[in-house]
Amino acid sequence: MGFRVIKGGMLTTIQDFGRSGYQSQGFSVGGAMDVRSFKLANLLLDNPENEAALEITLIGPVLEFTADTIIAITGGDFSPKLNDEPCPMYTAVYVKKGDVLAFGSARTGTRCYVAFSGYLAVPVVMGSRCTSLKSGIGGFKGRRLEAGDYVGERIKRRYLPFFLSRKLKAPDYDSDDGVLRVVMGPQDGAFSRQGIETFLNSEYTVTGDFDRMGCRLDGPIIAPKKTSDIISDGIALGAIQVPSAGKPIILLSDRQTTGGYAKIATVISVDIPRLVQKKTDQKIRFKAVTVQEAQALFLQEISELEHMRKEIHTPCREVLDCRLVARRLERLYADAESEQYF
Amino acid sequence: MKDYKILIEGDSSVLIVFGDTISPEINRRVTAAVQLIKEQRIEGIVDMIPAFASLLINYNPMVISYDSIRRRLERILKMDVRGEEGRKRVFEIPVCYGGRFGPDLDNIAAHAGLTPEEVVDIHSSRDYLIYMLGFLPGFCYLGGLDERIHTPRLSSPRLRIPSGSVGIGGSQTGIYPMDSPGGWQLMGMTPVRTYDPNRAEPILVHAGEYIRFVRIGEEEFEDIRARVEAGTYQVTVREGEA
Numbered sequence: 001m002g003f004r005v006i007k008g009g010m011l012t013t014i015q016d017f018g019r020s021g022y023q024s025q026g027f028s029v030g031g032a033m034d035v036r037s038f039k040l041a042n043l044l045l046d047n048p049e050n051e052a053a054l055e056i057t058l059i060g061p062v063l064e065f066t067a068d069t070i071i072a073i074t075g076g077d078f079s080p081k082l083n084d085e086p087c088p089m090y091t092a093v094y095v096k097k098g099d100v101l102a103f104g105s106a107r108t109g110t111r112c113y114v115a116f117s118g119y120l121a122v123p124v125v126m127g128s129r130c131t132s133l134k135s136g137i138g139g140f141k142g143r144r145l146e147a148g149d150y151v152g153e154r155i156k157r158r159y160l161p162f163f164l165s166r167k168l169k170a171p172d173y174d175s176d177d178g179v180l181r182v183v184m185g186p187q188d189g190a191f192s193r194q195g196i197e198t199f200l201n202s203e204y205t206v207t208g209d210f211d212r213m214g215c216r217l218d219g220p221i222i223a224p225k226k227t228s229d230i231i232s233d234g235i236a237l238g239a240i241q242v243p244s245a246g247k248p249i250i251l252l253s254d255r256q257t258t259g260g261y262a263k264i265a266t267v268i269s270v271d272i273p274r275l276v277q278k279k280t281d282q283k284i285r286f287k288a289v290t291v292q293e294a295q296a297l298f299l300q301e302i303s304e305l306e307h308m309r310k311e312i313h314t315p316c317r318e319v320l321d322c323r324l325v326a327r328r329l330e331r332l333y334a335d336a337e338s339e340q341y342f
Numbered sequence: 343m344k345d346y347k348i349l350i351e352g353d354s355s356v357l358i359v360f361g362d363t364i365s366p367e368i369n370r371r372v373t374a375a376v377q378l379i380k381e382q383r384i385e386g387i388v389d390m391i392p393a394f395a396s397l398l399i400n401y402n403p404m405v406i407s408y409d410s411i412r413r414r415l416e417r418i419l420k421m422d423v424r425g426e427e428g429r430k431r432v433f434e435i436p437v438c439y440g441g442r443f444g445p446d447l448d449n450i451a452a453h454a455g456l457t458p459e460e461v462v463d464i465h466s467s468r469d470y471l472i473y474m475l476g477f478l479p480g481f482c483y484l485g486g487l488d489e490r491i492h493t494p495r496l497s498s499p500r501l502r503i504p505s506g507s508v509g510i511g512g513s514q515t516g517i518y519p520m521d522s523p524g525g526w527q528l529m530g531m532t533p534v535r536t537y538d539p540n541r542a543e544p545i546l547v548h549a550g551e552y553i554r555f556v557r558i559g560e561e562e563f564e565d566i567r568a569r570v571e572a573g574t575y576q577v578t579v580r581e582g583e584a
Contacts, residue, residue, distance in 0.1 A: 020389045020400070021388075021389050022389075023389050023391045023400075024376075024389075024390060024391060024392055024474075024475065024476075025475050025479060025545060026476050026478050026479040026480055026519075026537075026545075029389070134478070134479075134520065135479050135520075135537075136539055137539060183351075183352050183353060185349055185350045185351065186350060186351045209501075213523070227494070229494065229511075229512050231362065231363075231364055231393070231395055231396075232393055232514070233357060233359075233391075233393040233394070233395075233396040233398060234355075234391030234393055234396070234397070234398025235391075235398070236351045236352045236354065236355035236398065236400065237354070238352050239351060239352065243495075243497065243498060243525065245497045245498045247498075256476070256477040256478060256522075257391050257476045257477060257478075258391060258476030258477045258483075259477065260511060260512065261495075261525075263351065266352030266353075266355075267352070268352065268353050269352070269353050269354055291350050291352075291353055291408045292407075292408065292409070294353035295353050295407055297353075298353055298404070299403070299404065302404060
């Protein structure tokens with residue numbers, strides 16, 4: 001039960017919500033970069049929302065299934081192919097023993113997620129199944145997946161109700177306006193008024209220095225009043241550090257727990273998934289909102305996901321309409337005769 | 343009198359700042375606040391990162407809002423608490439200074455207007471209090487660096503600093519426990535591993551203990567490194583009154 005890795009891809013890791021509670025010893029939280037896509041992949045399979053999934057980066061892997069299971073692919077479009085046929089995303093897909101799932105390179109976005117109905121069999125380390133590349137713990141042997149690895153599943157689960165209803169709309173990363181909402185602070189006071197204006201009114205470019213720790217931006221220099229060195233303090237997800245050179249760095253999942261550069265603002269939780277899907281040279285801008293607005297948006301997204309969960313648990317037209325059911329059955333039998341199924 | 347500020351760090355964290363200097367007194371206030379907040383068991387708090395003079399609290403806004411957590415924290419912080427001083431444990435960490443191990447030693451010396459030799463003497467002549475761990479697993483933030491050798495961080499951080507590197511960043515000094523990006527000026531390297539995931543206790547030292555840097559030569563460095571790899575090296579620990 002599970003899959004064998006034929007090609008590892010650029011950076012394929014097992015992730016979940018991350019490893020909280022150990023930051024005081026210096027352990028990063030880690031976890032999925034694009035939490036929204038990660039949640040949607042699990043949602044499509046009725047998995048627990050924190051169930052471990054694969055995170056695929058820029059160039060995808062090739063996997064061969066060693067048993068039947070159900071998967072869901074979300075996030076950036078890596079042109080996934082199942083046995084050389086295009087594999088649909090944002091839906092539940094039944095895969096069979098021996099099937100080969102091959103990802104190309106990211107056509108849209110930079111990261112995609114694969115959830116499994118059988119739950120990936122990797123141990124829980126310090127409360128999480130996520131891979132911490134830096135400390136070499138969690139996930140699959142504390143590292144990225146490589147050719148030859150075998151990842152098992154913990155349970156057999158090959159039935160999902162409302163199978164045909166399990167479809168969600170994929171985000172259109174190309175039409176994203178690139179505006180990231182931020183809550184100002186905690187050290188916005190370290191920057192001159194002009195520095196703050198530059199920050200909020202300029203266009204910044206995503207550079208190639210963009211990994212699971214953070215994303216370095218290029219653009220107009222944000223001037224500190226005197227220095228941007230501070231007495232090191234804790235860093236939250238999405239915090240925007242500005243070192244003395246004046247170019248902002250947005251701290252992400254594998255961020256260090258503490259740092260010594262002033263943080264001008266923090267990207268709000270619901271906008272981080274859009275940021276982490278940006279490619280090198282794409283543009284972003286910042287827009288200030290209040291913490292209350294940010295938290296309202298956070299709650300709104302949770303109810304939006306709840307709504308999606310209801311949608312995929314509603315019988316779809318194809319099931320309610322007799323003629324469509326008849327046609328589908330006919331097709332299934334035709335396929336069965338040609339030994340495509342069963 | 344209110345001796346702290348609660349600052350906003352995004353929609354899921356608040357930063358409590360107790361002061362803008364590094365002092366054992368302020369640091370003890372941070373430790374005491376962590377203890378108090380733990381005792382109060384506020385629902386929605388996910389993690390805490392105590393630092394020199396501040397405490398970052400991560401919370402889940404689905405469970406508790408910013409306005410509520412702020413009110414709860416203000417009530418808690420009204421209580422007066424002080425940490426206690428215990429016995430002093432000093433870890434002696436051997437360091438090979440300069441050369442290929444400390445590419446920025448000359449920078450530090452030039453900035454201080456001293457010779458590299460003098461910088462090393464100053465750096466290795468006192469016990470440093472471990473104020474906190476952070477940044478990386480096992481990374482110790484040490485207090486008490488002599489003002490004469492304070493050196494600003496690099497204006498743009500290096501992408502990779504090898505593990506064991508010893509450096510100075512502003513008024514702080516410390517050891518990189520693993521390969522990492524970072525902005526400190528590097529002055530030397532220790533063959534000792536402060537973090538080793540394969541050890542029963544992966545993290546060598548704890549907050550509240552002390553570190554003393556002991557100068558060694560290149561030969562001794564290689565010798566200790568071999569013993570560390572063989573698992574036969576034991577760091578010297580001195581105990582005494584604080």
